[in-house]
Amino acid sequence: MxxxxxxxxxxxxxxxxxxxxxxxxxxxxxxxxxxxxxxxxxxxxxxxxxFAERDALGRIVWIFTTENYVRAFDWLWLKVLLVSVWYAFLTTVICMAVGYPVAYTIGRAPPRWRSLLLMLVMVPFWTSFLIRTYAWITILSKEGLVNSMLLNAGFISQPVALLYTPFAIVLGLVYNFLPFMILPIYTSVEKLDNAMIEAAYDLGAGPLRAFSQVIIPLTRPGIAAGAMLVFVPSIAMFAITTLMGGGTNPTIGEVIFKQFTSGRNQPFGAALGTLLLLIFILALWLTRKHREENA
Amino acid sequence: MKTKTTTLLSALAALAVAGCGKAPETAPAENTTQPQAPAAAAESKQLSIYCWSEYIPQSVIDEFAARTGIKVSVENYASNEEMLAKLGAGGGNYDIIQPSEYVVEALVKENLLHPIDHSKIPNLKNLSPQFLNLPFDPGNKFSVPFMAGTVGIVWNTELITGDIKGFSDVFKPENKDKIVVLDDAREIVSWALLSQGIPVNDVSDGNLEKARGVLANWLPLVKVYDSDSPKTALLNGDVAIGVVWGGEGAILLNEDKKFRWAVPAEGTHLFIDSLAIPKDAKNVANAEAFMNFILQPEISKQISDAFPYTNPNLEARKLLTAEQLANPASFPTDEEIAKMETFKDVGAQSSKIDELVTSLKVQ
Incomplete structure (x- = not known):
């Protein structure tokens, strides 16, 4: 301001x-x-x-204390944070790998197809994400769609555990956040200047070189925006991780949620939340600094 | 199912009639057990309920509204602590809340409940003395039992062979990745305490360390933590055995004969969820009218049909089918109940209990 x-x-x-x-x-x-x-x-x-305390009923008592932060730096909570960052990182990388080709194809498609293809990306948003997550539970369970198809086809003889595994957590996160990767990349691809790509070819670059040295740098703003939009909410997401992961391997979002409910410790939950916020601010600041130095 | 739909339809019809006729006061004429209706009419015709999700059927609320002309608004919570947080923050103007026994105790201690006028709730006589005058609220000055229930073991006999008697039969290495338990730290810790012969309310730091020793072996075996609907993982075949709420167990037993139920030999938790009136409630008379209403045998039966927990209402039990009454997850025997313990409020220790369970999950 x-x-x-x-x-x-x-x-x-x-x-x-x-x-x-x-x-x-x-x-x-x-x-x-x-x-x-x-x-x-x-x-x-x-x-x-x-920075406050709480009473036996979990009500906030306005006495200044730094104890919540001292407790937050326990190895236990840092481990929880690292696990969450790891899931969010995996989600971002997979979204990028899957989302980029999709966004590129849509962005380079004939204009009359683009809006239709984009709409298809958005369609899942018309239902609540909780309902979509519950749908995955029926698909992945031991008596679910995937297992019964694999059993019928004879690929497996025993149902495989798909649900309530780290695989299910990452799948759920990727599924829910993929559009947040596709849309910003699409915007960048759509603005791509064809002349630049042709120039690369004219100057002797092969498709691989043109892609890595011209197309990727030109769409970098979209990739960066997409990565941020996927990474940040993935860290704190708790509904998907609880429902599809079965609550083993708690994530930081889940732990904070528990402090506000069964833990009856809002101040500690707030301290964890503040730390998470600081980490995001630091990450944003570092990316910006990095970008400015490159420019 | 059919009867439920019919009641719902008639309730809706009654509601429509009451709405059109603008004369709802005449509606409860057929209802002789409601002498408080005129009193309720004297004050505002509103009632704000803050209750557990999936606990009071909508048909019951609609019927109350239709019979009394009181406009009912309902909000839900998923845990006692969520409710406490909102109440403690002074949020919401609720006339009825639905706390569990240890929360009633805490709320009474903090002077946050409005005393109940027993003369306004004649249907209290329908309740079994087993669930009245308990230590968390002597004389039921502040709370009226709604449903009781227990925590027990349910298993799929197609996947688990051998007899299951207690927690030690559940948390065995061969059951690794086949177990669902409630995602509730207080519950989980109480099972570990019981396995060591320690009463569930004795949560001193020393006893919590003992519980940690037990849970360090137990929790790595667990596949799913779920308090909201632990039956889902069992029905889908993702797990074979679980420690779940009695009501969830009862639904599984009704659903499929392959499920079996046991009350843990080590002992278990008996919970009693009550209705209570917050201290600053605006519509106390309407709240008392609602309490009396749900204690009517035929209304209480509707609640049992939808959510098969342990109904403390003896008159309502007479209306239940033999099959419903024989469900061991809904109605434990008197000897079983005698061995169960109710939770007492543990105050700030709840944070330590939560941390204990979280730390073991993370490993």
Missing amino acids: AGLAAAPGANDAQNYRRAPGLFAWLVLAPLLAWLVLFVVAPTVMLVAVS
Whole structure:
């Protein structure tokens, strides 16, 4: 928001152009109110609660303590965090590998096909993600679709455990977050300048070289945005990991959820939440710094 | 199923009539056990219920609304602690909540409940004395039992051979990856305590360490943690044996003869979920009317039909089929109940219990 204020030392003409007038503020007001109400205020509350204590019923007691943070740095919770980061990383990589070709194909398809193909990507969003997750449970269970097909085809003689495994967790995450990878990459691919690719070929690059040195760098903003949109929510997701993973190998989202419910320890949950937030801020800051150095 | 649909339809019809006629006060004429209806009419015609999900059938709520003309709003929670958090934060203006026994105890201790006027709830006489006047609320000054239940072992005889008597038969190396248990740290720790002959409410740090020793061997064998619907993994064949709520076990036994039920030999947890009125409730008379309503035998029977837990209502039990009453997961024998313990509030120890179970899951 500091950027909205006029830079000191700028001349009057610039000042006039850069400082938003009353009308601009009025237009911005709903957005600012939204940000304050739903981003700033909850974050301040989260941080405040993380330094508080709680009574036997789990009610917050406003006595300052740093104990929640001391406890949060226990190896146990760090291990939980590492497991969550690992699942989120796997999810992001698989989404990228699967999503890029899809996004590229859609982006390079004839325009009249594009909207139809894009709609197909969005169709699953029309049902609640919980319902889609429950659907996976019926597909993957021992008496489910996959196992009965494999049994009938004679590939296996005993049902295989697919559900309630790390495989199921990653599958569930990839399935739910794949569109978040496809859409931003698609936007980048759609804007690809054909002349650039032709130029690469004219200058003697093979398809592989053209792809790795021209197409990938040109679509990098889409890849970066997609990676962020998949990675960040995957870390904190707890519904899919609990339902499809069976609750063994708890993830950080699940642990935080438990603090707010059965653990009766909102301040500790808030401390874990604040740490997770700090990790995201750090990651974003590092990527931005890296990008600026490269530019 | 058919009868349920009919009641629902008639309830809806009654609702429609009441809505059109704008004379709902005349509706409860047929209902002689509701002398409090005029009192309820005197104050606002609203009732706000905050209850467990999947516990009070919608048909029962609709019928109450139709008979009394009271507008009922319902919100659900999935754990006692979720409810406590909301109540503690001063959120929601609820007239009825549905806490378990140890939560009633805590709420009474914190002076957060409104005393109940027994003269407004004549149907209390229908309840079995077994579930009344218990240590968590002597004299039932603040709570009316809704359903009771237990935690026990259910197994699939096609996948598990041999007799199952207690927790030690469940948590055996040969059952690795075949077990579902409730995703509830307090429950899990109580089983470990019972296996060591320690009472479930004796959760001192020393006893928790003993429980840790037991659970370090048990929990790596578990395939699924699920409190909401542990029957799903058993029905799908993903696991073969489970430690689950009695109501879930009862549904499995009804579903398929291959399932068997046992009350753990080591002892187990008897839970009693009650209805209570928060201290700052606005519609106390309506709340008491609702309590009296669900204690009517035919209404209480409807609840049992939908959610087969242990019905404390003796008059309602007379309306249940022999098959329903014979379901060992719904109705444990008196000797079995005598060996069960109810939970007491353990306050801040609940955080340690939670951490203990989480740490063993992570390994």
